[in-house]
């Protein structure tokens with residue numbers, strides 16, 4: 001029943017949306033083609049392959065950076081799990097250069113990519129950005145700890161990657177006005193939320209659509225803006241006016 005309601009909401013959302021608006025789709029990992037998942041948030045290989053094919057069939061270009069409000073899709077992964085690395089040959093074959101958000105304390109932990117693997121993917125055009133130090137809800141922190149989470153992770157990642165890191169993704173999606181201001185002050189130009197929606201070029205807060213377990217019927221609707229009606233619901237859950 002829950003699935004049916006979701007499908008109806010996505011269907012109505014897709015009817016109300018402007019067609020082919022660029023958007024960001026996000027996942028956590030893709031299960032290795034012939035292996036086991038590293039996390040229970042991992043998308044089965046066949047489902048992810050079908051999503052990629054559908055994005056192309058729907059006429060979207062999969063890009064490492066969105067530069068147009070129409071016709072482009074950016075694929076993002078949170079946390080830096082190993083499945084993406086193990087499937088790297090497939091990503092290259094598909095022309096998918098995702099943005100991957102890393103929490104510095106998770107790099108090299110069991111189930112996560114190591115610094116060498118991350119650099120290898122960067123060489124192939126994968127993009128790495130920040131997901132804080134400890135992957136904790138940022139709403140909870142005072143100024144000092146918030147600065148540590150935002151600034152020290154940025155510096156450490158820049159040293160590891162040898163390039164500027166200027167985008168961040170909020171752990172578990174949680175943020176507030178204080179968090180947004182602190183991110184801007186720390187030098188972040190884009191902040192990725194877990195609130196669904198289309199790509200908005202004039203905002204530094206970026207909407208993302210969670211697709212990791214979406215069956216094809218609903219995935220097609222998401223590409224047409226199907227999740228847009230849920231914006232209020234997600235904002236209430238993830239954003240605090242403090």
Ligand SMILES: [Zn+2]
Pocket residue numbers: 078079131135171172
């Ligand atoms: Zn995360």
